[in-house]
Amino acid sequence: MKKKIRFYIIVLLALVCFTTPHVSAATGYTYNHKSEVIYSAEGFTVNEMPYNYKKLGIEASDFSSPSDLFVFNGEDETLIYALDSKSNYMFVFDENLNLILKTNKFIYDADTLRYTNDDDVNGVQAEKEEEPEEPTPGETTPEEQAPGETQKDEDTIKKGELYLNSPLSIHRGINPNADKEKGELSDLIYICDNGNEQIVVIDPNSFDEEKGTFHVYQVISAPEEQLENKKFSPSEVLSDTAGRIYVICDNVGEGIMQFGKDGQFNAYVGVNYVTLSAWDIFWRNFASQAQREKMTTYHNTSFTDMVYTNFMIYATSYAITDPKSGGITNDNIMIKKINPSGKDVLRRNGYSAPKGDAKYIKTNDGQGTTNPSTFDGITVNDYGVYTVVDSKRGRLFTYDNEGNLLYISGEKGDVYTDNIQNPVAVQYLGETILVLDKYYKTIIKFEPTEIAKIINKAVKEEYNGRSIREIPTYNKNTKTWWIGSYNTKITDPNKDVTEANGHWIIGNEDTGIETEELAAADYWEQVIALNANYEYAYVGIGKKYNELGDYKEAMKYFKLGADRVYYGKAFKQYRDALIKKYFSAVVITIVVVIVGVEVLIHIRRKKLGIVKEEETGIGDE
Amino acid sequence: MNEKMKLVGQKIKQFFKFVYTEMIKFPAYILIHPLKGFDEFKRYKRAKLSVAIAFAVIMIIVNILSFQYNGFLVNDNDVQDLNTFTQLAYVVGIIAVVTVANWSVTTLFDGKGNMKEIFMMVCYCTYPLIWATSIGMILSNVLAEDEMALYTLVIALGAFLTFYMFFFGIISIHEYGLLQCVLTILATVIAVMIVIFACLLFFDLFQRMYGFVYTIYREITLRDLL
Numbered sequence: 001m002k003k004k005i006r007f008y009i010i011v012l013l014a015l016v017c018f019t020t021p022h023v024s025a026a027t028g029y030t031y032n033h034k035s036e037v038i039y040s041a042e043g044f045t046v047n048e049m050p051y052n053y054k055k056l057g058i059e060a061s062d063f064s065s066p067s068d069l070f071v072f073n074g075e076d077e078t079l080i081y082a083l084d085s086k087s088n089y090m091f092v093f094d095e096n097l098n099l100i101l102k103t104n105k106f107i108y109d110a111d112t113l114r115y116t117n118d119d120d121v122n123g124v125q126a127e128k129e130e131e132p133e134e135p136t137p138g139e140t141t142p143e144e145q146a147p148g149e150t151q152k153d154e155d156t157i158k159k160g161e162l163y164l165n166s167p168l169s170i171h172r173g174i175n176p177n178a179d180k181e182k183g184e185l186s187d188l189i190y191i192c193d194n195g196n197e198q199i200v201v202i203d204p205n206s207f208d209e210e211k212g213t214f215h216v217y218q219v220i221s222a223p224e225e226q227l228e229n230k231k232f233s234p235s236e237v238l239s240d241t242a243g244r245i246y247v248i249c250d251n252v253g254e255g256i257m258q259f260g261k262d263g264q265f266n267a268y269v270g271v272n273y274v275t276l277s278a279w280d281i282f283w284r285n286f287a288s289q290a291q292r293e294k295m296t297t298y299h300n301t302s303f304t305d306m307v308y309t310n311f312m313i314y315a316t317s318y319a320i321t322d323p324k325s326g327g328i329t330n331d332n333i334m335i336k337k338i339n340p341s342g343k344d345v346l347r348r349n350g351y352s353a354p355k356g357d358a359k360y361i362k363t364n365d366g367q368g369t370t371n372p373s374t375f376d377g378i379t380v381n382d383y384g385v386y387t388v389v390d391s392k393r394g395r396l397f398t399y400d401n402e403g404n405l406l407y408i409s410g411e412k413g414d415v416y417t418d419n420i421q422n423p424v425a426v427q428y429l430g431e432t433i434l435v436l437d438k439y440y441k442t443i444i445k446f447e448p449t450e451i452a453k454i455i456n457k458a459v460k461e462e463y464n465g466r467s468i469r470e471i472p473t474y475n476k477n478t479k480t481w482w483i484g485s486y487n488t489k490i491t492d493p494n495k496d497v498t499e500a501n502g503h504w505i506i507g508n509e510d511t512g513i514e515t516e517e518l519a520a521a522d523y524w525e526q527v528i529a530l531n532a533n534y535e536y537a538y539v540g541i542g543k544k545y546n547e548l549g550d551y552k553e554a555m556k557y558f559k560l561g562a563d564r565v566y567y568g569k570a571f572k573q574y575r576d577a578l579i580k581k582y583f584s585a586v587v588i589t590i591v592v593v594i595v596g597v598e599v600l601i602h603i604r605r606k607k608l609g610i611v612k613e614e615e616t617g618i619g620d621e
Numbered sequence: 622m623n624e625k626m627k628l629v630g631q632k633i634k635q636f637f638k639f640v641y642t643e644m645i646k647f648p649a650y651i652l653i654h655p656l657k658g659f660d661e662f663k664r665y666k667r668a669k670l671s672v673a674i675a676f677a678v679i680m681i682i683v684n685i686l687s688f689q690y691n692g693f694l695v696n697d698n699d700v701q702d703l704n705t706f707t708q709l710a711y712v713v714g715i716i717a718v719v720t721v722a723n724w725s726v727t728t729l730f731d732g733k734g735n736m737k738e739i740f741m742m743v744c745y746c747t748y749p750l751i752w753a754t755s756i757g758m759i760l761s762n763v764l765a766e767d768e769m770a771l772y773t774l775v776i777a778l779g780a781f782l783t784f785y786m787f788f789f790g791i792i793s794i795h796e797y798g799l800l801q802c803v804l805t806i807l808a809t810v811i812a813v814m815i816v817i818f819a820c821l822l823f824f825d826l827f828q829r830m831y832g833f834v835y836t837i838y839r840e841i842t843l844r845d846l847l
Contacts, residue, residue, distance in 0.1 A: 034697075034699070559693055564693070564694055564766070565766075567693055567694065568694055568765055568766030568767075569766075571693075571694070571765060571766075572765035572766070575763065575765065
């Protein structure tokens, strides 16, 4: 009996010991330096119910197929624009997502249009026949007419209302270089009017109270020469600070189409250039012309989203696949940062290139949740941190300016509020992120978690070049602690120095050093306190010790952060210091030892030699 | 008592002398004078099985040490991933496969060496590699990133010398000419591939068999639960 009880106790204990804690689905993860999945805190959480039509204050039928979201950070207001591709409405919200206005038509006047051939404009209805419920774009439009052909007068309506037809993208851009004397506007809204095969540019400051809508400023029509009878179906649009317009077309694989501000096609940007391997070149030498034509080296780029910040376009595309087998050939250039001359300059200095999920199952058919992430949205904040949304697995990946993965959040599903099913747009609104989900027809507001807030602060300080706090200097004359640098022209330290001279007084004799603003390394230390597995933070702390000259400590942190470049630098400093310190001592010791041994041998030999001499002497005698 | 101590001392002295002459001096002699060295190796039976096995063991130990103690700049191994058995199997496996492959090829190509000699020769060939790995281990902890070319040089030199010894070993042991030796080495490489392929095939079959039996076992146990 006793034995039995003991047995049960042991079994029970064993059961308790082998119980693994259940991990809930909401637990976040991240990738370590070896691209292995490790548990980590999520970067964004949803703290309130997603904004559906009710919460947004609009009709359900008006918000049945939301297609884009754009946050405009103006000088004195933040506006959120949204589009619906079924009801064709454009919504404008304030920063708290309260509806300001909605409209699906724009006042069209051919006489005031700029840079537009009004023959090519689609979707215009004369003011008389007002049927806002059912816009019929095909009827009144001269769709399939070449620009050179003569046109019947009654087909072109000079004045009326332009109805959108399944708009897919909206962008409001400011062009400070606009020629105001010529009547160009510097602030414009661009809408991809996909169904009408054109881009409608409207003036955001021309709100007509009576009609509750805006004036059309310009219409950009299909570039016939480039498309070669293909349909012009713009899906993303943006404009840069020079007023140039960039358009992603669904059926154009060459790259992003760039238009001048006059609506004329300029060039393709963000092109994937074909790189041949040595093996390919070797085989090409033997291939005949016909064979060479069959060799598909054309790498298709289908861009999905783009955003414009600080003179750079951040664009996402799908991974490059082998056209024959369908296998993935390159997943490292799914995110691109395109500079004004059209080259990709994204920094990829992280543990792995920014590509969403670093580990995945590779298949050739690409069905289900295999193969790399498919990004359908990207957004950048004002210190270089960008977030991409993966529609395949419903996740948000956030990277910093250097390409380090900061955090992963969200999950596909239909259980939790932070589930994303079919994201079509993602936008930063300050520190929070708005995701437009086409499946749920909601705007989901993601707010940064505690750790993400600290990480953001650290990244921001690093972006601004403040990786560590400055070491204050004590001024004996003024009895103050100061940081910064004295203006070299000020020779008298008693003179009152201001901040303009790059000099900050941060304390005096009585108060001591008053707290200075925290720098990146201080925030990284806070991050480590919250999550010791956050590897990249160790690099930040290591940089601090590296700058303070404590190279041994720096090496320790760089090793923890698996950063070989910085480790190598710190190691060299550390080793050189050691050599400097001990070189003379070691050399002197070696010299002394060698000389000592020599002397000892000499003495011994002399002794032996004397003996030998004596012996030989005896022999001689 | 005193005499016993003396005897032990003598034994230790003898041991170190043996280690020096057989494990350091003689392989170095082979490296410098490969033809003469391997002549002594085979004809005068200077090679010893104990030394050969000792080389294999040292190689395993050095491999394990370098896994853990190579400098961080060249070492991306995680100590937690260190598996001594894998390291052991790695060295023993390569030596065994090369020996068997070479023996099976040279018996066809009229080689004069027997299995024991080939095994000893392969083990002796690890001599430069052992030195290179050990020196590399020290260097990688001393050198900075831009000086790591030196480390690469040492490792490459070790690999090259190992191959160099192997090449002359085959010439001497099987009493081959130059061309025949090259052909034999190529054939050995192919034989190695065949051996590995056979091993993989065997493991795969075994795994399938195991999987099949395991599935049946699970099927039965699960049914019993119902």
